[in-house]
């Protein structure tokens with residue numbers, strides 16, 4: 001991967017540039033954050049001409065390394081007002097790698113009302129009028145592009161919420177089954193919409209296999225790495241059988257499952273929407289309980305959820321989405337939840353933000369608790385069509401809370417808090433508070449050690465050790481997010497000693513370099529600091545690294561605990 | 577004494593979801609696993625009253641014990 005595609009949406013040009021020295025050692029999140037920090041004025045309007053939308057596959061993407069096909073997307077986020085990286089499965093990352101594109105940087109914007117398809121191939125980018133696609137949702141756009149090219153074409157698209165620049169809009173990436181994976185969080189779809197880009201298509205037919213400097217060393221390390229994935233009980237057994245939704249029951253039993261817009265920590269009907277139930281429903285109906293979000297995934301945490309007639313309802317039906325709909329919004333029907341998930345894929349909004357904002361909307365009385373049919377209608381008819389109510393909802397959890405004058409509004413830096421209550425799982429609260437991305441569980445997944453007892457155990461209810469845990473995980477995650485690896489490699493990496501060295505060996509063998517563990521930690525630290533510096537220059541300070549006040553005021557059952565970290569204790573996170 | 581045992585994920589296979597069972601006084605979490613035919617290293621997480629416990633923890637009459645194999649997500 002040795003080229004940068006620099007696209008200008010005002011002149012409709014694409015320049016192909018060499019990779020600057022300073023970017024050579026970066027990939028994925030490290031690269032998108034480095035580019036955004038270097039080139040985007042931190043105080044710019046996220047939807048204005050000075051923001052840039054950056055795509056970068058990971059350092060190992062395109063190689064045979066298991067799990068390495070994730071694509072990072074970065075920009076200044078309209079939702080958080082800070083830097084954003086959101087990574088996705090689908091085919092685009094491996095296609096970019098084959099085409100030798102280390103990053104694509106999209107600048108400026110066209111005159112209002114113009115819509116384009118960006119067609120990316122080995123020669124660069126061409127610009128095609130996409131006015132006929134305006135007003136289509138994602139699955140129709142995918143069908144249109146498949147018909148125009150073939151089902152092999154890579155597609156990254158936005159629905160109407162993205163066109164209308166709603167802050168929960170995501171960018172949808174076609175996977176190899178012609179379904180959708182997402183750059184979900186932070187409103188990246190709104191940024192794409194602001195640049196007049198309805199869809200990007202990727203033709204990698206003239207691409208080449210990614211070069212590997214030391215093939216023998218790579219092969220040996222890749223084998224050790226893949227074995228670690230298959231040997232660890234979480235990645236080798238738990239995730240493929242039950243998917244991420246296996247977490248519903250364990251969070252419920254531990255009292256950390258936010259219920260009814262964060263009123264309670266346990267939910268009576270938890271097993272109706274649990275991973276175990278979902279597995280049985282899918283298996284009995286003849287869907288697929290195992291599925292990968294990209295070629296090369298050997299864990300296969302995803303699934304294809306079907307109805308009683310074996311008709312597709314949704315795929316990539318993740319714990320956070322099921323939690324948000326099934327528990328936090330009290331929608332007891334898994335089928336209803338699955339249909340809402342599919343609607344969010346189709347209209348193109350983040351399924352975490354979408355579920356969290358619905359909980360606040362229920363509290364506001366916009367719809368009754370547990371009303372899955374009305375929730376589905378709101379997705380398709382209001383948010384999906386960007387009606388006035390749809391705009392209030394589709395601009396995210398904070399927008400709904402502001403519009404209805406509520407205080408139980410679970411957001412940090414404007415981004416909705418996912419599926420783990422920070423009062424009863426304190427390590428994740430530190431991650432929510434300090435993450436440069438706004439509330440983001442993946443940024444430093446303390447649940448592993450607090451709840452799942454992977455990588456040791458730190459009692460989720462005590463304060464001691466949580467800041468250090470969250471800090472170490474956040475640093476490691478920033479580095480892993482640069483490799484193109486999916487986050488779940490963290491489970492074997494925390495428990496199996498050979499796993500992380502094998503990952504580093506693969507990077508070394510790929511590029512002919514000699515990184516060691518300290519270098520990788522150093523990379524993680526520098527990425528976090530780069531992101532924090534951008535946020536500070538954009539106007540954020542320590543006061544933004546805080547949880548909403550209601551967590552300090554409202555004890556959550558069954559443990560009846562509140563969020564009790566002092567500002568000074570939280571700020572210790574950045575002491576590295 | 578009577579303990580409510582809740583099983584999850586693959587522990588449910590060929591067993592049960594939730595059952596009240598009799599155990600001798602002073603039984604440990606490990607004893608309960610043994611009685612269920614579950615090898616101790618297979619245990620991921622055990623919780624009593626929503627708190628993490630270990631194999632050596634003694635359970636007492638009327639408690640609910642939740643047992644999970646090693647699972648994860650995110």
Ligand code: SF4
Pocket residue numbers: 067089291292293294297298299300301302486487488
């Ligand atoms: S384990 Fe899940 S998230 Fe990771 S690559 Fe596979 S399907 Fe995607």
